[in-house]
Amino acid sequence: MRSGIGLPKRTQGVLKALGLRKRMKTVFYPVTPEVAGQIMKVKELVAVREVEKALSKEELKEERRPDAGYYLESAAPR
Amino acid sequence: MFGAFKPTNALSGGLLWKIPWRLSKFQKQRQRRRLRAVDTVVSVIDQALAKKGITTKAVERWKDEMPIEQEMLPKDKYTIFDRKEKKYRKGIHKLPKWTRLSQRLNPPGY
Numbered sequence: 690m691r692s693g694i695g696l697p698k699r700t701q702g703v704l705k706a707l708g709l710r711k712r713m714k715t716v717f718y719p720v721t722p723e724v725a726g727q728i729m730k731v732k733e734l735v736a737v738r739e740v741e742k743a744l745s746k747e748e749l750k751e752e753r754r755p756d757a758g759y760y761l762e763s764a765a766p767r
Numbered sequence: 768m769f770g771a772f773k774p775t776n777a778l779s780g781g782l783l784w785k786i787p788w789r790l791s792k793f794q795k796q797r798q799r800r801r802l803r804a805v806d807t808v809v810s811v812i813d814q815a816l817a818k819k820g821i822t823t824k825a826v827e828r829w830k831d832e833m834p835i836e837q838e839m840l841p842k843d844k845y846t847i848f849d850r851k852e853k854k855y856r857k858g859i860h861k862l863p864k865w866t867r868l869s870q871r872l873n874p875p876g877y
Contacts, residue, residue: 693867720815
């Protein structure tokens with residue numbers, strides 16, 4: 690979520706190793722001690738969530754889509 | 768003398784930054800939110816690992832040593848220890864990169 694600019698090279702390296710090259714990037718990893726340790730290194734910069742399976746690009750985009758603010762009613766038959 | 772070019776300290780002296788000595792209530796609110804965000808990251812990792820029955824040193828150590836946001840004293844949330852400062856405390860916003868660092872503990876007694 691947050692950028693590693695200006696932080697120690699090691700912290701930036703951990704971000705890079707996790708595949709977080711840009712802000713707001715989402716990556717998926719299995720629950721392992723190694724990944725947990727990496728996330729702990731950059732815990733101030735990321736948001737973490739546990740999901741059943743890795744979401745596809747389309748699903749992620751759908752998740753980000755804001756509420757349309759309206760809904761379509763079906764036209765009544767005349 | 769007047770108007771847009773009046774000789775203020777910042778204009779005449781060149782480099783003059785004015786950093787307030789304490790945080791505003793909005794900065795404090797954001798600081799609390801950041802602290803809680805870090806707490807949620809740690810708890811999510813901990814729960815995910817606990818489901819698999821794994822423990823990790825980094826997580827365990829953090830849980831042992833660091834207080835969560837609700838347990839922290841306001842003094843520790845918004846100020847840090849500094850030996851050069853009067854009364855040994857200064858605002859946490861004087862710490863470089865303070866919004867992206869975890870600075871929760873201070874020397875006991877100060």
